[in-house]
Each structure stands twice: as C-alpha cells, then as structure tokens.
Amino acid sequence: MTETETKKSLSFEDFRAEVLNDYKIAITNRECSLLGRREVLTGKAKFGIFGDGKEVPQLAMAKAFKNGDFRSGYYRDQTFMMAIGQLTIQQFFAGLYGHSDLEHDPMSAGRQMGGHFATHSLDENGNWKNLTQQKNSSADISPTAGQMPRLLGLAQASKIYRNITGIENKTNFSINGNEVAWGTIGNASTSEGLFFETINAAGVLQVPMVMSVWDDDYGISVHARYQTTKENISEILKGFQRDENAKGYEIITVKGWDYPELVSAYERASEIARTEHVPVLMHVYQLTQPQGHSTSGSHERYKNADRLSWEAEYDCIAQMRKWMLENNIAGEDVLAAIDEQAKKDALEGKKAAWAAYVNPIKEEQKELVAILNSVAAQSDNKVFIEKQIADLSSIKEPIRKDLLITARKVLRMVVKENGKNALSQWITSYTEKIQPKYSSHLFSQSDKNVYSVKEVLPQYDENAEDVDGRMVIRNNFDAIFSKYPETLVFGEDCGNIGDVNQGLEGMQDKYGDFRVCDAGIREATILGQGIGMAMRGLRPIAEIQYLDYLLYAIQIMSDDLATLQYRTSGRQKAPLIIRTRGHRLEGIWHSGSPMGMIINAIRGIHVLVPRNMTKAAGFYNTLLETDEPALVIECLNGYRLKEKMPVNLGEFKTPIGVVETIKEGSDITLVSYGSTLRIVEQAAKELLEAGIDAEIIDVQSLLPFDINHDIVKSVAKTNRLLVIDEDVPGGASAFILQNILDEQNAYKHLDSKPETLTAKAHRPSYGTDGDYFSKPSAEDIYEKVYAIMHEAKPNDYTELY
Numbered sequence: 001m002t003e004t005e006t007k008k009s010l011s012f013e014d015f016r017a018e019v020l021n022d023y024k025i026a027i028t029n030r031e032c033s034l035l036g037r038r039e040v041l042t043g044k045a046k047f048g049i050f051g052d053g054k055e056v057p058q059l060a061m062a063k064a065f066k067n068g069d070f071r072s073g074y075y076r077d078q079t080f081m082m083a084i085g086q087l088t089i090q091q092f093f094a095g096l097y098g099h100s101d102l103e104h105d106p107m108s109a110g111r112q113m114g115g116h117f118a119t120h121s122l123d124e125n126g127n128w129k130n131l132t133q134q135k136n137s138s139a140d141i142s143p144t145a146g147q148m149p150r151l152l153g154l155a156q157a158s159k160i161y162r163n164i165t166g167i168e169n170k171t172n173f174s175i176n177g178n179e180v181a182w183g184t185i186g187n188a189s190t191s192e193g194l195f196f197e198t199i200n201a202a203g204v205l206q207v208p209m210v211m212s213v214w215d216d217d218y219g220i221s222v223h224a225r226y227q228t229t230k231e232n233i234s235e236i237l238k239g240f241q242r243d244e245n246a247k248g249y250e251i252i253t254v255k256g257w258d259y260p261e262l263v264s265a266y267e268r269a270s271e272i273a274r275t276e277h278v279p280v281l282m283h284v285y286q287l288t289q290p291q292g293h294s295t296s297g298s299h300e301r302y303k304n305a306d307r308l309s310w311e312a313e314y315d316c317i318a319q320m321r322k323w324m325l326e327n328n329i330a331g332e333d334v335l336a337a338i339d340e341q342a343k344k345d346a347l348e349g350k351k352a353a354w355a356a357y358v359n360p361i362k363e364e365q366k367e368l369v370a371i372l373n374s375v376a377a378q379s380d381n382k383v384f385i386e387k388q389i390a391d392l393s394s395i396k397e398p399i400r401k402d403l404l405i406t407a408r409k410v411l412r413m414v415v416k417e418n419g420k421n422a423l424s425q426w427i428t429s430y431t432e433k434i435q436p437k438y439s440s441h442l443f444s445q446s447d448k449n450v451y452s453v454k455e456v457l458p459q460y461d462e463n464a465e466d467v468d469g470r471m472v473i474r475n476n477f478d479a480i481f482s483k484y485p486e487t488l489v490f491g492e493d494c495g496n497i498g499d500v501n502q503g504l505e506g507m508q509d510k511y512g513d514f515r516v517c518d519a520g521i522r523e524a525t526i527l528g529q530g531i532g533m534a535m536r537g538l539r540p541i542a543e544i545q546y547l548d549y550l551l552y553a554i555q556i557m558s559d560d561l562a563t564l565q566y567r568t569s570g571r572q573k574a575p576l577i578i579r580t581r582g583h584r585l586e587g588i589w590h591s592g593s594p595m596g597m598i599i600n601a602i603r604g605i606h607v608l609v610p611r612n613m614t615k616a617a618g619f620y621n622t623l624l625e626t627d628e629p630a631l632v633i634e635c636l637n638g639y640r641l642k643e644k645m646p647v648n649l650g651e652f653k654t655p656i657g658v659v660e661t662i663k664e665g666s667d668i669t670l671v672s673y674g675s676t677l678r679i680v681e682q683a684a685k686e687l688l689e690a691g692i693d694a695e696i697i698d699v700q701s702l703l704p705f706d707i708n709h710d711i712v713k714s715v716a717k718t719n720r721l722l723v724i725d726e727d728v729p730g731g732a733s734a735f736i737l738q739n740i741l742d743e744q745n746a747y748k749h750l751d752s753k754p755e756t757l758t759a760k761a762h763r764p765s766y767g768t769d770g771d772y773f774s775k776p777s778a779e780d781i782y783e784k785v786y787a788i789m790h791e792a793k794p795n796d797y798t799e800l801y
Contacts, residue, residue, distance in 0.1 A: 108186025126446025153532020188219020479650025547582025596731025
C-alpha cells in the first residue's frame with residue numbers, strides 16, 4: 001500500500017499486512033537486481049544499473065507519495081516505481097533488454113538504459129491525461145544531477161497553481177497546488193553545480209519539494225571524502241535550515257536501513273512540503289550498494305573487508321527483516337516463503353520479458369529466410385546466398401541488426417538478377433516499419449505541432465505609427481498574458497524593470513510577480529523552472545538574458561528538454577518557450593552567435609531567429625498554440641529600431657520552418673537571418689549600382705529549416721548561392737549549406753561554387769571596429785558577391801584585388 005491511513009488508525013493485522021507487502025516489494029526488487037546483473041554478464045542485456053541497497057527508503061517515500069505528485073529522480077529508483085504501481089517485473093526486464101515496444105517498456109520504448117523511469121502524461125495522440133489522478137514520474141536522464149533543475153519547475157508549478165487566479169479550471173494538473181515534487185539523487189552527485197544551484201533556488205522560491213539524497217558513501221569507486229566537505233551533505237547545508245527569523249529548508253536526516261523511522265520521516269516531510277510549501281532535504285545515510293555501481297565493475301575492488309562486512313550487516317533489507325522478526329510481525333517461515341516467491345516471480349517475469357522481446361524478431365527472421373531461399377533458388381550466386389541463410393538461421397536469439405545485415409549483403413549479390421525486387425522491397429518495407437521504433441517523436445506528432453498553425457499576417461491601421469521595436473514585443477506580451485492566463489515569464493531582470501531592453505515594461509505591475517518575475521543569476525535552473533512547469537500544463541517563457549549565457553543552460557536544454565518527447569516515445573512533453581537576445585552588438589560576451597553549437601546540441605527544440613520584433617512576436621503567438629519547445633532569439637540591436645505597430649496583437653502568427661524572400665533578384669541568392677540581414681540588404685543596394693541583382697532570403701527558422709524548399713527555387717532562378725552568417729566558420733552556415741545542397745539538391749542548378757561568408761573563428765572583439773573586423777560587413781558581402789560574379793563573368797566584373 002502506498003497511500004494509507006496512519007498507523008494509529010490501522011489494526012495490527014492491517015499494519016502487519018502492509019509491512020509484509022512492503023517487504024515483498026523490496027525483496028522482489030532485490031531479486032530483479034541480482035537477475036538483471038546476470039543478464040548483462042551473459043550478454044542478453046547491454047548494461048545494468050540497479051537500485052539494490054536503496055529499497056527500504058524508497059518504500060517509505062512511496063508511502064508519502066500521492067496522486068498528482070511528481071518524481072524527478074535518478075537511475076536507482078526501481079523499488080519506488082514498483083511501490084507506486086508504475087513498474088512491473090516484466091517491464092523492468094523489458095527496459096533492460098531495450099524492448100522497442102512501448103507496451104512492453106512503457107518507460108522509454110527501449111530508448112534508454114534500464115533504470116530510467118517515466119510515467120505517461122499524454123495519451124497516444126499527445127493529449128494531456130489527468131495528472132492529478134495518477135502518480136507521476138518525469139522521465140529520467142543519465143547525466144548526474146541533470147534531474148535537479150526540472151525538479152525545481154515541477155515543484156514551482158504547485159506554487160503557481162495555488163497563487164494565480166484564472167487557472168482554477170486546470171484541475172487535470174493541480175488541486176490547489178497540493179502536489180509535491182520529489183527528487184532523488186546519489187550522495188556523490190550532490191557535488192555537481194546543478195544540485196547546489198537548484199537547492200539554493202528552491203530555498204529562495206519556497207516550493208513544495210522533497211529532495212532525497214541516497215548516501216552510500218561512494219560515487220562509483222570514489223569515497224565521500226573526495227566528494228563532499230565534511231563527508232556529509234546535510235552538515236554542510238545546515239545554513240539552509242529554516243528558523244523563526246528566516247525562510248529556508250526543513251532538513252531531516254535518517255538512517256537508510258531503519259524502516260519505521262524512514263516511514264515517519266517521509267510522512268513528516270510530505271506534510272511540511274504539501275501544506276506549507278517549504279522545501280525539505282532528506283539525507284538518507286548509512287545505505288549500501290551490494291552489487292557496486294553498475295555491471296561495469298565490482299565493488300570488491302574498492303571496498304575493504306571491514307566495509308563489505310558492515311554492508312552485509314546493515315543492508316536495508318536485512319535490517320528490515322531483523323526488525324520484523326524482533327517485533328513479531330512475521331516469523332522466519334513467513335519471510336522465507338516471501339523470499340522464495342520473490343525469486344520465482346522475478347525469474348518468471350524475466351523469462352516473459354525475454355520471450356516478448358525476442359519472439360517477434362524470430363518471426364521476422366523466418367520471414368526473411370523464406371524470401372532469401374526464394375531469391376537463392378533463382379540466383380547464379382546460390383551457393384553464397386545459402387551460406388548467408390545458414391549463418392542467419394543459426395542465430396538462436398537474433399536482433400534486427402542481424403536481419404538487415406544479411407538482407408543488404410545478399411541484395412548486392414542479386415542486384416542484376418530477377419530476385420532483386422522482392423528482396424529490396426522487403427528491406428524497404430521492413431526499414432519503414434522498424435525505423436520509427438528508434439527514431440519517432442523527436443518532435444511532436446500530435447495535431448498541435450508547429451506545422452498545425454497557419455500564418456496570420458500583422459494588420460496595420462492606415463496611420464500606424466513607427467515605434468521602437470521593443471514596444472511591439474511589449475504590447476504583444478501584454479496581449480498574450482491577457483489571452484492566456486497560464487502563461488508566465490521569468491528571468492534575470494524580467495520583473496521589476498521589465499527586462500534589460502524593456503520588452504516587458506509594466507507587465508509585472510499589471511499581472512503580478514507570480515506571472516512576471518525576476519530570477520537569480522542561475523541560467524540552468526531558470527531553464528529547469530520552465531521545463532518542470534511546462535510538464536505540468538503551464539505555458540512558461542524562460543528568459544536567458546543574452547544568447548552567450550545560454551551556454552550555462554545548454555546541457556539542460558540538450559539532455560533534458562530536447563530529448564523529452566523522444567525518450568518517452570511521445571508520452572511526455574514540455575512546451576517551453578525560451579526567450580533570449582543575441583547577435584550583433586559589441587564585445588566578446590554580449591554579441592556572440594554560437595548558432596552551430598546550439599542547433600547541433602538541441603535537436604528536438606525549434607530554433608527561431610526573427611529579424612525584427614514583429615517577427616519575434618509572431619513566433620510567440622504561434623508557439624502558444626502548439627505543444628513543442630522552442631528557442632526564440634531576438635535581435636539585440638533591434639529594440640530601438642522603428643517598426644509599425646500592428647493592431648492584431650496576440651493574433652498574428654509567424655510560420656515556423658518557412659523562409660521569406662525579402663528582396664527578389666536574378667543574379668545570386670543571398671541567404672541569412674537575424675541582424676545580419678540588415679547588412680545584407682545594405683550590400684544588395686550597393687551591388688545594384690554595379691549591375692548585380694541579388695535575391696535575399698530570410699531563413700527565419702533554423703530548426704526546422706525551409707520545409708517548403710523555397711531556397712532551391714530561388715537558386716534555380718539565380719544559379720548562384722552565398723550563405724552569410726555571423727557564427728564561426730563551419731557553424732550555422734555549414735548547416736544551412738548542407739540543407740540547401742543535400743536536402744534540396746540545389747547543386748543541380750548552380751553555375752558557380754556555393755559559398756559561405758562567416759565571422760572570424762574567434763569571439764567578436766569589443767567596440768565598433770571590433771565588430772567590423774570580426775563579423776561580416778557590408779563591404780565583405782559586396783566583395784564576396786562581386787568575386788563570384790567576376791569568376792562567372794570576368795569581362796563584366798573586373799577583379800577588385
């Protein structure tokens with residue numbers, strides 16, 4: 001039982017039954033861990049990392065965990081997942097084998113290593129389920145402490161739901177903010193900066209978060225003396241303890257083998273976090289790790305005899321067993337029977353999982369062998385093909401790789417024969433059927449994806465005035481906050497002063513400091529706030545002050561947000577909007593454009609690069625009608641440039657993945673984005689004076705890129721191509737060029753070599769001259785285009801240098 005009355009209201013028999021059930025869950029998980037290690041060592045599974053040694057505290061945590069709550073944990077929590085009814089033995093082993101069917105491995109459909117757990121927040125169509133009627137686990141990631149920033153947002157969502165009016169009808173996400181976010185982490189991983197950043201932020205925000213540290217004294221083979229000052233995380237965090245004078249944490253320490261004390265401690269932690277919205281740190285110490293860190297090595301290599309002896313005695317299950325015997329809860333015969341049944345259940349679950357994994361592939365193996373036999377019968381290479389058939393047939397437990405290797409090798413042998421068609425058709429259809437099992441849901445496949453929103457043009461009065469671009473973005477945010485009560489924005493300087501460029505001026509006064517709020521200087525957890533809140537039905541806009549500072553958060557964006565839909569096979573989502581500003585200003589730290597790094601690190605997040613504030617506002621309007629995450633990079637030097645004020649604020653929409661031709665021409669296609677376009681336009685005017693008519697295309701969106709393949713249509717007309725970018729050489733320009741040449745096959749239309757013009761390989765130097773000598777200038781663009789035209793028509797365009 002995981003949600004029970006207190007012991008005082010239970011009869012002894014009810015209490016005894018509950019304890020025995022807990023013991024059964026614990027010992028079953030131990031057997032799963034032991035069997036799992038063997039499966040790795042025999043080669044059926046590739047890697048194993050298990051929760052043995054942590055079973056009893058996880059049982060206690062599960063008892064306090066209620067419907068609507070969320071877990072954000074790490075890869076040891078299998079007992080907890082079984083205790084809340086979200087993991088079966090067979091599913092545990094299916095994850096270990098990497099079963100690519102979501103019905104068998106609901107955690108990740110084989111996309112993650114075993115031990116990475118998740119529940120389904122979405123149905124098969126990508127629609128939200130009622131999260132308050134189920135126990136929830138956000139999808140785990142492997143990077144240590146990477147789960148921490150998301151945990152902060154999951155907890156903050158409860159605070160938002162409790163304090164913001166207008167979203168009371170969101171009862172499928174929260175019941176008055178009563179939900180707790182539960183974090184788990186290994187003691188060594190508390191050395192990571194993300195842990196400390198999150199701990200500090202949660203203390204500042206006062207959110208309902210219970211953070212459990214499973215402390216077994218080691219981080220893989222490295223002892224706590226090398227990990228943590230004083231070898232004690234709760235000791236060094238004592239300054240966070242709340243008192244009558246200051247808000248902070250409640251800090252609870254408890255031995256990891258003491259079952260009754262653990263249950264009591266977690267009940268207390270749950271009550272504090274749930275009712276008071278105070279974060280709680282649970283330091284669960286004196287834990288063990290009976291099989292070592294993972295199947296990659298044995299802990300006997302780094303633990304001495306005394307430590308191993310202590311671990312055998314203070315193993316949490318052994319101590320729970322001892323407590324049950326001493327308190328006459330069960331006799332040795334009862335516990336032995338449970339032990340025996342657990343072994344049987346784990347073994348049967350393992351066998352069932354393996355059969356479910358391998359049997360479909362065996363059927364596919366039979367199907368292919370039949371086709372190959374037919375092909376061989378009519379082939380001049382019959383002898384060689386039969387050898388391939390024999391080798392494939394001899395594999396008793398095939399994987400899909402085996403099938404395709406054989407099929408593709410045989411195809412080479414019959415490429416000029418009649419049997420080719422049947423085999424090539426099988427390979428094509430098989431790949432089309434199987435590939436999505438490993439590649440689907442990088443982006444949303446629901447009817448709310450970015451392609452579902454159609455363009456709506458901004459509308460203007462006849463006498464529309466020219467205003468600073470920041471006024472367009474500000475007024476559009478005003479319309480957004482009025483239209484969508486679940487939207488909120490937060491970041492450094494977002495609240496009181498309305499962001500550093502005043503694109504949020506006056507918004508905090510109008511909508512309150514829960515919806516428009518300042519955040520500390522902590523980019524990773526600003527992202528984490530957004531991820532967690534978006535996973536709970538809110539529509540957060542997380543602001544990173546400058547594009548250069550995105551590097552602090554790129555790991556969270558890459559490992560967590562970008563992979564969320566993919567690693568859950570479409571069963572979780574976080575439609576977070578990340579707002580930042582960048583590109584051409586002056587200086588190393590405020591004008592960088594590391595776009596190549598960004599677009600290659602965050603596949604799974606849309607990357608939008610509007611050239612002005614109206615385009616940016618349109619992107620925000622579009623994104624709020626979708627269920628996908630995106631990064632919007634506003635032009636840092638565009639806030640004071642003049643734009644017309646639209647009248648349909650909050651309604652006009654910039655299409656995502658669609659380029660725009662902002663000047664037509666016949667001689668060469670110039671492709672760029674963002675602030676650089678203004679320089680391209682200047683150069684194009686000067687080129688006209690030399691008789692060169694350039695067509696200018698604004699990419700607008702790097703991910704996705706030109707979904708209608710409009711750029712190749714331009715190249716077909718001009719027969720020349722230049723990509724201009726302020727990223728380093730080989731950065732976004734290489735990405736753009738690869739798409740145009742490889743995806744759109746524009747090479748067919750080129751009469752000149754396609755070229756790129758980029759910034760220098762270093763960060764931009766400070767000052768106006770620093771910008772001029774670091775990034776493409778109008779003169780650079782002019783001369784590059786002129787040189788291309790000179791190569792094509794040397795008599796018309798005399799060489800400049």
